[in-house]
Amino acid sequence: MPILGFMALSTQSVGLICQAFRWVCRCCRGYGQGDTEVLRTPEAAFQGLEDYPFAPHYFDHNGMRLHYVDEGPEGAADVVVLIHGMPAYSFCYRKLIPVLVAEGHRVLALDFLGCGKSDKPADESVFTFDRHVSSIAALVAHVEITTPKVTLVIHDWGSMIGQAALPTLDGTLKRLVILNAFAGPGLFNYLGWMLFKVWQGLVRVLGHAIPVGPLNAADAGGPSKVSYGAEVAYDAPYPNGKYKGIMAVWPLLYNNKSGVLKQYRDALEWSKANLTVHILVAFGDEDLILNLDYAFPIFKQVYARAQSFERVAIPCAGHFPMEENCPAVESALIDFMRKT
Ligand SMILES: *[C@@H]1O[C@H](CO)[C@@H](O)[C@H](O)[C@H]1NC(C)=O
Numbered sequence: 001m002p003i004l005g006f007m008a009l010s011t012q013s014v015g016l017i018c019q020a021f022r023w024v025c026r027c028c029r030g031y032g033q034g035d036t037e038v039l040r041t042p043e044a045a046f047q048g049l050e051d052y053p054f055a056p057h058y059f060d061h062n063g064m065r066l067h068y069v070d071e072g073p074e075g076a077a078d079v080v081v082l083i084h085g086m087p088a089y090s091f092c093y094r095k096l097i098p099v100l101v102a103e104g105h106r107v108l109a110l111d112f113l114g115c116g117k118s119d120k121p122a123d124e125s126v127f128t129f130d131r132h133v134s135s136i137a138a139l140v141a142h143v144e145i146t147t148p149k150v151t152l153v154i155h156d157w158g159s160m161i162g163q164a165a166l167p168t169l170d171g172t173l174k175r176l177v178i179l180n181a182f183a184g185p186g187l188f189n190y191l192g193w194m195l196f197k198v199w200q201g202l203v204r205v206l207g208h209a210i211p212v213g214p215l216n217a218a219d220a221g222g223p224s225k226v227s228y229g230a231e232v233a234y235d236a237p238y239p240n241g242k243y244k245g246i247m248a249v250w251p252l253l254y255n256n257k258s259g260v261l262k263q264y265r266d267a268l269e270w271s272k273a274n275l276t277v278h279i280l281v282a283f284g285d286e287d288l289i290l291n292l293d294y295a296f297p298i299f300k301q302v303y304a305r306a307q308s309f310e311r312v313a314i315p316c317a318g319h320f321p322m323e324e325n326c327p328a329v330e331s332a333l334i335d336f337m338r339k340t
Pocket residue numbers: 254255256261
């Protein structure tokens with residue numbers, strides 16, 4: 001632990017120095033605040049991606065175009081809304097989508113602003129937590145869902161955004177599925193915090209140079225679990241560094257000063273009093289940072305009024321269970337939806 005603490009501290013300070021260089025470089029290259037350009041990855045960048053044949057759909061959210069996958073029958077009784085983490089996009093759910101459609105569900109998979117096929121503003125100050133949070137309810141409203149038929153699936157950073165969005169989904173939510181996620185007001189255990197600090201430091205250092213494909217592949221267990229085609233696909237939204245604004249700012253938003261943690265904690269308070277949906281907590285069992293044994297009791301406290309509460313450990317999987325052992329995620333999710 002002390003070694004990790006030291007690593008975290010030194011990465012933080014190196015990170016701060018590099019941050020200064022980054023501001024300078026960014027000015028030279030024209031990245032960052034004041035730049036009103038909104039980048040849009042050319043559709044050609046997504047041609048022929050492995051297992052990602054889904055037709056694109058778009059909606060406007062606060063003047064930006066967001067992309068979502070929309071598969072399965074429009075009138076389905078259940079709508080599964082899939083929320084990705086960082087640095088990912090709807091692609092991470094590509095194996096799950098057809099399986100859920102075969103069960104008769106409609107499936108929506110959102111790309112957050114800055115990710116996947118959604119717009120990528122050059123001005124990094126546009127990437128606020130609240131904008132991400134409100135985009136989930138905006139998608140649900142856009143497809144005109146007004147009754148409790150949504151099964152919300154959240155993962156990684158998307159789990160914090162998704163949990164913060166729960167009050168805004170009141171009246172449309174039926175179930176919540178939590179995949180490797182931040183838990184409760186403290187987010188993670190001690191080891192998790194140390195690794196998180198290291199991660200924040202790395203993001204400060206790398207900024208727009210963050211290697212998105214390799215990072216996702218590493219997150220998901222490395223080359224033995226993730227094909228080269230998938231690694232390429234995770235990189236596809238970012239033809240060059242200028243497109244990676246979201247990657248350079250997202251993990252740094254998580255501090256008290258930005259108000260993000262307060263917004264998140266207020267939502268947890270709301271959920272504690274008001275959330276009465278069915279909940280499944282399914283974690284890849286080998287995740288160092290987001291740990292099921294730590295998270296589950298906390299979820300049970302926070303979501304104390306859940307109608308039902310289940311836990312499933314996904315074997316042979318770490319942080320990205322839907323990449324690493326998707327069949328186990330599929331069966332956990334399908335069992336849960338059939339039962340509830
Ligand atoms: C944020 O503030 C709370 C108390 O209000 C504190 O417990 C927590 O450690 C702080 N988190 C960070 C990341 O500074």
